[in-house]
Amino acid sequence: MQEKKKIPKSVASRLSLYLREISRLEDEGGDKVSSVELGELTGLTDAQVRKDLSYFGQFGTSGSGYEILKLKNILRDLLGKDNIWHIVLIGAGNIGSALLRYPGFKNQGFIIKEAFDIDQKKIGKCYGEVTVKDVRQINDIEKDRSIKIAIITVPVDSAQDVAEEVTRYGIICILNFSPVILKVDEGVTVRNIDLSNELENFSFILTSAKG
Amino acid sequence: MQEKKKIPKSVASRLSLYLREISRLEDEGGDKVSSVELGELTGLTDAQVRKDLSYFGQFGTSGSGYEILKLKNILRDLLGKDNIWHIVLIGAGNIGSALLRYPGFKNQGFIIKEAFDIDQKKIGKCYGEVTVKDVRQINDIEKDRSIKIAIITVPVDSAQDVAEEVTRYGIICILNFSPVILKVDEGVTVRNIDLSNELENFSFILTSAKG
DNA sequence: AGAGATTTGTGATTTTTTTCACGAAGTAGG
DNA sequence: CCTACTTCGTGAAAAAAATCACAAATCTCT
CATH class of the missing domain: 3.40.50.720 (NAD(P)-binding Rossmann-like Domain)
Known part of the structure; x- marks a missing residue:
């Protein structure tokens, strides 16, 4: 599923925050992360994390969470991190x-x-x-x-x-x-x-x- | 007509902005200001200005606007500007x-x-x-x-x-x-x-x- | 393979914030 | 004092954002 709906301003302003924490997890050798965990890291509720992430596709796995590498790449992509x-x-x-x-x-x-x-x-x-x-x-x-x-x-x-x-x-x-x-x-x-x-x-x- | 209701977060975050522009007007020798004018200065709509200001009392004058000195003092008071x-x-x-x-x-x-x-x-x-x-x-x-x-x-x-x-x-x-x-x-x-x-x-x- | 635990994705609901729109109050000029 | 014009204050409506809550999907363990 591609960019489903337009990403709301409130969500857009958090992308950077998500990417930061995801990258940190990756550096620590992490593999998967749940919405609860990511919520703790970002100071948001788990429900909000899931809702936010749902704006740009469904790539979580019930029962185990989100794949860090995949999530990172999506966020990097949205944020245009391959550009200088x-x-x-x-x-x-x-x-x-x-x-x-x-x-x-x-x-x-x-x-x-x-x-x-x-x-x-x-x-x-x-x-x-x-x-x-x-x-x-x-x-x-x-x-x-x-x-x-x-x-x-x-x-x-x-x-x-x-x-x-x-x-x-x-x-x-x-x-x-x-x-x-x-x-x-x-x-x-x-x-x-x-x-x-x-x-x-x-x-x-x-x-x-x-x- | 004291603090009528609790001031919402969104409004609180704008108090400082209002005070800044009001002070600027005062420095320029201003006396009164309308919600339209204050809206232009702050980048907000006139309706929002009026609504915001209404949270801390009614002191505007229909037909002529808000008294700058009075408004400034109220804002200074709310923001605790007499403290260091x-x-x-x-x-x-x-x-x-x-x-x-x-x-x-x-x-x-x-x-x-x-x-x-x-x-x-x-x-x-x-x-x-x-x-x-x-x-x-x-x-x-x-x-x-x-x-x-x-x-x-x-x-x-x-x-x-x-x-x-x-x-x-x-x-x-x-x-x-x-x-x-x-x-x-x-x-x-x-x-x-x-x-x-x-x-x-x-x-x-x-x-x-x-x- | 099945039972129980975990975690997602998302409609529905609630809360918060902004915008609308208009009556009432005030001003200005003759 | 009357008319025309301005501007406030604010309920009501709309829009945006956050939270809830639960079915469905997946995982783990035996």
């Missing part, structure tokens, strides 16, 4: 430069190909394997149509401008660390990572718990 | 040290009070205003009962251990950057920031779009 994705990063400040140095991306098939900043002090610096260029040269990325993903780590005032610029040059996925809602064209996906937001959520929890 | 929250950070690697240097937290009332690492090369170093201590001294935080929030930026293998340790010493909110699901006691809240996860989500989108 090229990324442009704009803003080589604290967070930006940390991401440039972060080795975890490369292992996962994500390569930061270009980095830009507006600050003369940062331009020319090399983090990890990338040299920071002047943001005025950002249209360089237009030549390299393999770059579809941008990471934006610029101050809040320039984030919208940067988003508009990179989408003009072929970017269709943006990981935005700037605390602002980016307005982008249809067809462009934005995911926000807002650290203050996360902390304020704690603040809310801590505050309401006290009351 | 103390944080402990464990793992002063790429991301960890970037967070230590990041000035944005302090402005928002979040202060990283202590930082720990296991690596002798990092211990003793000072980032921002915090000096990294030896993780073996982590029980120091038990003395300072004002620290309720931990940021975990350690490698995946040690994350669970660290989580267990800090919760033993009074932490009840954990911001986890490590790509692993932390098992914590009831009453402890974990929020995960998983960068590879976010990128893989893009990978999924890009892959399925191609098909």
Whole structure:
């Protein structure tokens, strides 16, 4: 049975989690895994695991569980893990430069190909394997149509401008660390990572718990 | 008209966003704001804005909108913004040290009070205003009962251990950057920031779009 | 091969979240 | 004060997500 139905957003956002735990099991020499076990590893219920996995075919075996290798391959396939994705990063400040140095991306098939900043002090610096260029040269990325993903780590005032610029040059996925809602064209996906937001959520929890 | 009903999770996660945009409007000298306008700023529909705000009282004015100052104060109150929250950070690697240097937290009332690492090369170093201590001294935080929030930026293998340790010493909110699901006691809240996860989500989108 | 245990796959149900749509309240201008 | 216009607040409806619960498939053990 092929892709039976369209995979819901909620399920899609968990694929990565499943793959991570499945890969871990494989590394440990595992062979099969049950929905209960996978649920424990991912913090989900067994029913949810089964329902999620059922969206992309039926390949579990009653009585024994899911074959790890098979499941891994399906997840890798869905997530396009055989591709290598090229990324442009704009803003080589604290967070930006940390991401440039972060080795975890490369292992996962994500390569930061270009980095830009507006600050003369940062331009020319090399983090990890990338040299920071002047943001005025950002249209360089237009030549390299393999770059579809941008990471934006610029101050809040320039984030919208940067988003508009990179989408003009072929970017269709943006990981935005700037605390602002980016307005982008249809067809462009934005995911926000807002650290203050996360902390304020704690603040809310801590505050309401006290009351 | 007090807290009418319990605020749903989905709404709680947006409070921070509302406050941010409201504060921005206030800085620009705004006075009133309509649900339509606030919807545009937050990327939500006007209906959702009204519904959300209705969870914590009715203070809009038909025909003219919401009073910015009033709304701001309510949101600040809900989010406990008059408090200052103390944080402990464990793992002063790429991301960890970037967070230590990041000035944005302090402005928002979040202060990283202590930082720990296991690596002798990092211990003793000072980032921002915090000096990294030896993780073996982590029980120091038990003395300072004002620290309720931990940021975990350690490698995946040690994350669970660290989580267990800090919760033993009074932490009840954990911001986890490590790509692993932390098992914590009831009453402890974990929020995960998983960068590879976010990128893989893009990978999924890009892959399925191609098909 | 048969009995009992395990585990999947999935309709049905429940819960949560979002959207709709409209009455009521308020504004503005003459 | 009246008319036309805006905008809120919210029940009701719809959509999305999670949970339940159980028949059917498979496994294990003797």
